[in-house]
Amino acid sequence: MFTISDTSIDADDLRRQFANDRAGAFVTFEGWVRNHNEGKDVLTLEYEAYEQLCLNEAEAILHEAKQRFSILDATCVHRTGALAIGEMAVWVGVSAAHRGAAFDACRYIIDEIKLRLPIWKKETYVNGSSGWVNCQNCASHSSNHSHDQSAKIRKGDAAAPVHQVGSK
Amino acid sequence: MKTGSKKIHIQYFALMREERGLSTESYETEATDAQQLYDELNKKHGFSLTSDRLRVSINDKFEHWNHAINENDRIVFIPPVAGG
Secondary structure, X not given: OEEEEOOOOOXXXXXXXOOOOOOOEEXXXXXXXOOEEOOEEEEEEEEEEOHHHHHHHHHHHHHHHHHHOOOOEEEEEEEOEEEOOOOEEEEEEEEEOOHHHHHHHHHHHHHHHHHHXXXXXXXXXXXXXXXXXXXXXXXXXXXXXXXXXXXXHOOOOOOOOOOOOOOO | XXXXXXXXXXXXXXXXXXXXXXXEEEEEEOOOEHHHHHHHHHHHHOOOOOHHHOEEEEXXXXXXXXXXXXXXXXXXXXXXXXXX
């Protein structure tokens, strides 16, 4: 199951929902808000999501994970709204009979979530500037220099996932 | 309403929302596909992102740029994402 939350993620509560006598492994990933990005000191940040498309796309990702890996259950929660440094932005949990599948599926889910979900992050920096990550730095590059910069970042089929630069 | 023209609903997020100055609008267009629609809007509003940096969603589903636009469709232009 995938949900979007505009309040703090309660990892303990999520973990309890995985109780299953058939599970021998439980792997989680937590994405936290860090205090720097691409050389700049981050003060605060804000996530915005296109909720209905997120729900559709995330359900597809979780379904793919269940088909590819031998897992019992998988859940993901993503925050929206204003977040402080150190707060949890995303939580992924996967249970399986064995650890290999749980690790692999957890990695698959967070990688696809980052690549495919329509979620945007606006960072405000200590120096007072702010910008939408992956949008504005690149946009200013392409207007200052040439469109080659953006072509490097975004190539290929129109309906294919947007290739991302930078990651947690 | 002119022949071939249709009313659609556009939703804007993140950088697109800030540049358009609103979150949603109903819009009448003769554009036949998503690419034509974006080109038309971009000419009016001068967005900073070219369509090769965007994806397009029609009725809550990712579609190709040559996907047809129909009456009452909900269209969203998706800027580069940064979740996770």
